[in-house]
Amino acid sequence: MTSATDNLEKPSHRFSIGWKSRHLIVLVVAVIGTYLFLESRAQWSEMHRWNRAIGDMSLVMIAVSMSIGPLARLMPRLRTAIPWRRELGIYGVILAFIHTIIILAGWVEWDLVRIFGYQLHPEGFYVMLQHGFGLGNVIGLIALFYGLVLALSSSDWCQRKLGGNVWKFLQQSSYVLWMLIVVHTAYFLYLHFQDYHRSVPEPNWAQIPFAVLVSVVIVLQLAAFMKTWKSRRSGQRRTVEA
Ligand code: HEM
Numbered sequence: 001m002t003s004a005t006d007n008l009e010k011p012s013h014r015f016s017i018g019w020k021s022r023h024l025i026v027l028v029v030a031v032i033g034t035y036l037f038l039e040s041r042a043q044w045s046e047m048h049r050w051n052r053a054i055g056d057m058s059l060v061m062i063a064v065s066m067s068i069g070p071l072a073r074l075m076p077r078l079r080t081a082i083p084w085r086r087e088l089g090i091y092g093v094i095l096a097f098i099h100t101i102i103i104l105a106g107w108v109e110w111d112l113v114r115i116f117g118y119q120l121h122p123e124g125f126y127v128m129l130q131h132g133f134g135l136g137n138v139i140g141l142i143a144l145f146y147g148l149v150l151a152l153s154s155s156d157w158c159q160r161k162l163g164g165n166v167w168k169f170l171q172q173s174s175y176v177l178w179m180l181i182v183v184h185t186a187y188f189l190y191l192h193f194q195d196y197h198r199s200v201p202e203p204n205w206a207q208i209p210f211a212v213l214v215s216v217v218i219v220l221q222l223a224a225f226m227k228t229w230k231s232r233r234s235g236q237r238r239t240v241e242a
Pocket of ligand 1: 050181185
């Protein structure tokens with residue numbers, strides 16, 4: 001996945017690693033990261049442990065993928081990292097897909113109406129019970145759809161078929177995916193488990209790290225935007241003066 005500020009940069013190949021090695025390394029990182037998230041919440045029920053660990057690792061990988069472009073713009077030495085965005089984005093979306101399957105199988109037990117917040121009433125019809133859960137899941141589903149489109153189009157073959165401009169336009173919209181993921185995660189981290197009527201579980205330790213991660217991504221994107229804007233403005237001034 002690419003981002004808006006970085007397509008102008010051509011990666012330097014001084015320390016480049018082939019795509020197969022990148023896939024392998026990113027896959028290993030995904031497995032180790034998920035394992036660490038799993039271990040960090042050993043006391044939770046299996047379904048919550050697994051879907052949260054996989055959702056968290058997906059978020060981290062997509063955040064890193066989103067940050068590489070702005071970082072390369074701010075520190076040109078990091079341009080060598082640009083090719084890694086693709087694999088990080090692809091495995092981030094694969095993890096999000098697995099996270100969704102766990103929720104469908106383990107939480108709503110393939111009763112798909114429940115995804116939207118409905119529950120089966122003892123008299124045999126569905127009633128809306130969890131509005132927030134439904135909305136959080138709908139945002140997650142749109143993010144997943146978006147992520148799948150971006151991941152499936154992340155190949156050189158697709159880039160050739162779609163043509164440079166269309167492909168670039170599609171990939172630059174990864175900011176929309178990022179915003180959807182942030183809203184989805186924030187809902188489940190800060191709001192969903194607060195309820196007047198039932199006891200609330202211990203706050204998830206990921207609440208503060210999540211806020212820090214999102215702030216870092218925003219600051220990087222703003223800083224890269226400012227740098228691009230300033231260098232374009234001084235370029236324009238030089239052209240006018242010449
Ligand atoms: C790109 C897509 C998605 C990403 C990156 C993502 C990521 C996340 C993250 C990071 C969390 C918070 C984990 C935590 O509390 O530590 C979460 C929670 C959750 N997500 Fe997603 N998600 C995505 C799509 C979906 C979809 C499609 C659904 C349902 C159809 C879904 C349902 C849930 C639910 C129910 C929770 C609460 C988990 C729990 O409390 O055990 N997510 N998601």
